[in-house]
Amino acid sequence: MPNTLYRALPATENLLTQLHTAHAALCAGLPRPMLRELVNAFLQEKRCLIKEGCITDPAILGATALLPGLVTFVGQHGMPHFRRVLNATGVVIHTNLGRSLLAPEAAKAAAEAAAWYSNLEFNLHTGARGSRYSHVEELLCSLTGAEAALVVNNNAAAVFLMLDTLCKGKEVIVSRGELVEIGGSFRIPEVMEKSGCTLHEVGATNRTHVADYERAITERTAAIMKVHTSNFRISGFVKQVPGSELVALAHQHGLPALEDLGSGSLVNWQRAGVPGLLHEPTVQETVAAGLDAVSFSGDKVLGGPQAGIIVGSKETIGKMQKNPMNRALRIDKMTLAALEATLRLYTDPELALTRIPTLRMLHAGADAMRRHAVRLQKRVVKAFAAAGISASVVLRAGESRVGGGAFPECDLPTTLVRVEGIEAEALREALLRLPLPMVGRVEDDAFCLDPRTLQEGEDALAAGCLVEAVGGI
Incomplete structure (x- = not known):
């Protein structure tokens, strides 16, 4: 039986060609040798599942049946290691997230x-x-x-x-x-x-x-x-x-x-x-x-x-x-x-x-942060409602940090957007696995977003990340 299942797997080049034909946009940014390695890795995963007895039906091993899973696999593993991240931590000069943003x-x-x-x-x-x-x-x-x-x-x-x-x-x-x-x-x-x-x-x-x-x-x-x-x-x-x-x-x-x-x-x-x-x-x-x-x-x-x-x-x-x-x-x-x-x-x-983004974020006062937090809260509530997600999105006073080893004792007043009713650690981890990861902070058992470090146009992206992450928990 395993030999029959192994033979049901398509050839690498055949699956690669179908991927190119059906999903040209996905493949456009990846050199063909890299795509071939990803296809081989995907097929190797299937071989391991066959060996472990997790796959017993040859019908799910054809190229057409495998293609949706391959698309997801390439999307996850084909992304550059160095990529954009949404910073919702409130740490302006975040050493681990690239320090200062350029004007x-x-x-x-x-x-x-x-x-x-x-x-x-x-x-x-x-x-x-x-x-x-x-x-x-x-x-x-x-x-x-x-x-x-x-x-x-x-x-x-x-x-x-x-x-x-x-x-x-x-x-x-x-x-x-x-x-x-x-x-x-x-x-x-x-x-x-x-x-x-x-x-x-x-x-x-x-x-x-x-x-x-x-x-x-x-x-x-x-x-x-x-x-x-x-x-x-x-x-x-x-x-x-x-x-x-x-x-x-x-x-x-x-x-x-x-x-x-x-x-x-x-x-x-x-x-x-x-x-x-x-x-x-x-x-x-x-x-x-x-x-x-x-x-x-x-x-x-x-x-x-x-x-x-x-x-x-x-x-x-x-x-x-x-x-x-x-x-x-x-x-x-x-x-x-x-x-x-x-x-x-x-x-x-x-x-x-x-x-200069760093100066602009440091200079933003408490009132500006409150207004930004209200806008972000409304956007997240609307996105959750459209996705059928049941969670509370509330505002709470908080503090941002300068970061980068500067002003170590100084906090900047801000307003946090808290997502309550969803397990905070699970949400934090799910957000890190997204194609566009978002980093926030967990306070008092709730995942929090600090609007100070979200740039213009990123509120919609942040709301979308939350919806996608909750869906993956």
């Missing part, structure tokens, strides 16, 4: 850089070789007040380049309370070790004084470094030395003063009137303190592509530009195009707040 201008610039030749390293005025950094250096200097700027592929690389260039083989003095660990267990002391310099910790975890730094300076000292604790806070009996005082001390001893700002911001959020956000030092304020080099991320609060930006004095930046490691850490043309477009928006602060 339309930045996305367009990146697409054009990818699709066409460009003047990446070509000077259109002279017709000779140019520098890729020239496209953004002037903008960065204008926006931050720095003398010079350099961009590498992320902020960890920026810190590495600073230390490798200026401190290799010597000591760097850092306050014990600033030895941060960023995502992926990546720690400042380890970056220092890999860059060839030695960490010299000073002060206590909660309090460090200028005298602590001064006592640590020896002939082996290469720099004094300040690390902004973007992703944690120490409160209570605390003291940190301001950057301007470290600059004065460092320069008194002929040393450079460096700072890793982490998630650097060009916006004073308290001045922008965002409730809940404490003051974070801006890049402009840090540069004004006289630091020789300041590094920060391009894809966090700045709202641009992944990049590590270093601004500072011409002399210091010039040394980094000449470091052979700079080539290994440099940014690609798409990142450069997106960063330039993002920085151009910052030249008009009001425009930046409306066009």
